[in-house]
Amino acid sequence: MKVKCALCDKIEELPDDSPLAKRLRNRPIHTYLCKACYDRITERTIERLETGKYRVPHRLRNTNEDW
Numbered sequence: 817m818k819v820k821c822a823l824c825d826k827i828e829e830l831p832d833d834s835p836l837a838k839r840l841r842n843r844p845i846h847t848y849l850c851k852a853c854y855d856r857i858t859e860r861t862i863e864r865l866e867t868g869k870y871r872v873p874h875r876l877r878n879t880n881e882d883w
């Protein structure tokens with residue numbers, strides 16, 4: 817099956833019986849990322865976790881109770 821990277825629009829060919837191809841077919845909402853973009857995202861995510869800047873403030877997490 818052909819898949820398009822959600823970030824750079826690169827078209828790649830996946831073997832129909834590969835685990836990733838099956839997952840994409842079962843969950844159409846699941847976006848495909850090519851290896852380069854996937855690695856980039858993963859690096860950024862790790863950076864965020866390490867800096868701790870993207871933690872959800874306690875105040876926002878309790879929004880439902882406050883209203």
Ligand SMILES: [Zn+2]
Pocket residue numbers: 821822823824825826849850851852853854
């Ligand atoms: Zn890409």
